[in-house]
Amino acid sequence: MRPLLIIITYLLFGLLPALAGTGGAISPHADLSKKSKHNFIGHPSDDALVTREIEISVKETAAGYMLFEPDAIYIKKGTTVRFVITNTGAVDHEFYLGSFDEIQQHERWMRSHPDMAHVDRNAVAIPAGETAELVWQFSVETNLEFVCLIDGHREAGMWGVIIVHDHVSGSTAR
Numbered sequence: 001m002r003p004l005l006i007i008i009t010y011l012l013f014g015l016l017p018a019l020a021g022t023g024g025a026i027s028p029h030a031d032l033s034k035k036s037k038h039n040f041i042g043h044p045s046d047d048a049l050v051t052r053e054i055e056i057s058v059k060e061t062a063a064g065y066m067l068f069e070p071d072a073i074y075i076k077k078g079t080t081v082r083f084v085i086t087n088t089g090a091v092d093h094e095f096y097l098g099s100f101d102e103i104q105q106h107e108r109w110m111r112s113h114p115d116m117a118h119v120d121r122n123a124v125a126i127p128a129g130e131t132a133e134l135v136w137q138f139s140v141e142t143n144l145e146f147v148c149l150i151d152g153h154r155e156a157g158m159w160g161v162i163i164v165h166d167h168v169s170g171s172t173a174r
């Protein structure tokens, strides 16, 4: 792991307890086994309810990085977002949305099942040169992550953060 990545990861995890104290957030100590994972991060939604569209591009750089752009997104709680994700690269990618905990667990599972294809409603495949869409309602104040879980792609840079807040201003909404 690159030192910068370690620092960023540390900062993000450090934010979680602080957010839990701001009111609507769910305590990190809540018993997750009793909750639907989708209730915890929001849930899939209908096209008709979309109030914001966010374009994300996926690209591979000459230096060997694979990147989501943008890789940090603020969303106002309650917003139903249509993600329009375009893969301008030469290899297939995916967009997987989840909590930090869930993604860590999922990554471990993927490593032991490398041939598994995603059927999760919080994930979408983006074949090379194509555009895919995912509609999601962000109903909980929380920090989420989006990653490409294809082997080696996170390590090449394919991860970003989504901060769902109750007071996102115009300047931070992007």
Ligand SMILES: [Cu+2]
Residues within 6 Å of the ligand: 066, 092, 093, 094, 148, 149, 150, 153, 158
């Ligand atoms: Cu990828």
